[in-house]
Amino acid sequence: MKIKKLAVLLTAAALTASAVAGCSGAKETEAVASGAGAGTAAETTAGTTAAETTAAENTAEESGKEEAADAMAQEDEENYDTGDASKDNTRNQDGIGEDELLVVSFGTSYNDNRRLTVGAIEDAMEKAFPDYSVRRGFTSQIIIDHVKSRDNVAIDNVGEALERAEKNGVRNLVIQPTHLMDGLEYTDLVNEVAGYSDAFGKVAIGKPLLTTDDDFKAVMKAVTEATAEYDDGETAICFMGHGTEADSNHVYAKMQDMLADAGYKNYYVGTVEAEPGLEDVLAKVKEGSYKKVVLEPLMIVAGDHANNDMAGDGEDSWKTAFEGAGYEVTCLVRGLGEMEKIQQLFVEHAQAAVDSLSK
Structure with a gap:
């Protein structure tokens, strides 16, 4: 196949505030990229959840995948409650159409937190870009596997999400990461997307939260x-x-x-x-x-x-x-x-990426 032009736009975003949960020893591992629902506090629950590194901002590579795997193995033997997985929209549906906005996050196995943060950002994207099908991709396979094993909930990794987009005939693909910074995981994302440059007509990648x-x-x-x-x-x-x-x-x-x-x-x-x-x-x-x-x-x-x-x-x-x-x-x-202003800043980054497709 002929390699088509890969348009990569790096956009910017920012953060906001949310509500309060008291000090507690509640234990959960999650990742960067990472967040919570619009204007509400993430609930703190007793117990231990899957080992995942937070992001925001940052990444699995940056915190140690081996440590995450070891912690998860220990956590499997413990009692914990992360919330109702069925309330979360995994956004791995087909029937995408020609225009897709893929929101890429590190991920978290904490069900309520995933819905209130990553899910809320995706909801904001869906509202802001009604002509685009919003889909989800996680970069942490550890988290994906754990959620699948524990809750029987399937979440696409980035490769699976890109393959889904290709099979669905997507022509214009916008990818917005929820990373805090332009670090190792963001670079990995750009490189992985480049491998699919012949699959789509145009591709634009939004910038992480803290850029300009x-x-x-x-x-x-x-x-x-x-x-x-x-x-x-x-x-x-x-x-x-x-x-x-x-x-x-x-x-x-x-x-x-x-x-x-x-x-x-x-x-x-x-x-x-x-x-x-x-x-x-x-x-x-x-x-x-x-x-x-x-x-x-x-x-x-x-x-x-x-x-x-x-x-x-x-x-x-x-x-x-x-x-x-x-x-x-x-x-x-x-x-x-979790904060509405943060969600909207990610929307601004995605908007810049969308705008770049018409240039």
Whole structure:
């Protein structure tokens, strides 16, 4: 077959705020890319779910697929409740038509959280682009396999989603990832799509959430507005990102610098897997005269990292560390994807990709 032109547009997006769930040791693993439903708090449930790394932003490769597999094997032996899988629309239907918008996420096995974050972003896409068939693709095969085994629910991986699009005669394909940054997984996605460049007439790929300076400003505005009630001068507001060994890890330092430059002196950004880490954030907070600390994930989905590493009762959690340092701790367990403003920022990225098809 003749290779047709692959039009790849990189667009931008931003984040917003959602509701509150209290500190808890609820355990779930999820991934980057990751989020929760429009303007609601992700429920924190007791028990353990499938091992998945969050994204947001970031990726399975960036957190360790072997660790995820090992954790999942252990989790299979435990009691847990992640919600009703039947309420989630897997969007793997045929009958697509010539125009498709494929929303690509890392994924999560936490059923309620998947619906409230990834599902909510997909719902927003469906509303914004009525002429496009919105479909889903997950990048984590571990999550896909676990959900299939546990709930008998089938979710396409990216390759399966692309093959479905080809078999359905899609001519114009727009792909919008829900990744937080342009990291390893985003690069993998672009490369995988390139392998199907001869299958479609036109293809455009939207950019991750944090891409342009305007994206960072929009995200900063969203998260500060969502936590404004806590910014009383005696409370440190700390955001926990995932972190990555890739160069894209700089987004966390950039967000911290922009918060400081904008006058948000009581806001701090750290990561669970990279730098700055918990010790760095705790040291910064100790430099102030704070009495209380608010913890919130800077991730699309509030999964294991949010519920366990941030808000859990384990000795290594952020909550435990700050309580041990004498602070009164409040945990806001909510994914960025749960927020309507974040959903709309992803829509803006997808719109730029759609617009590029007519150029």
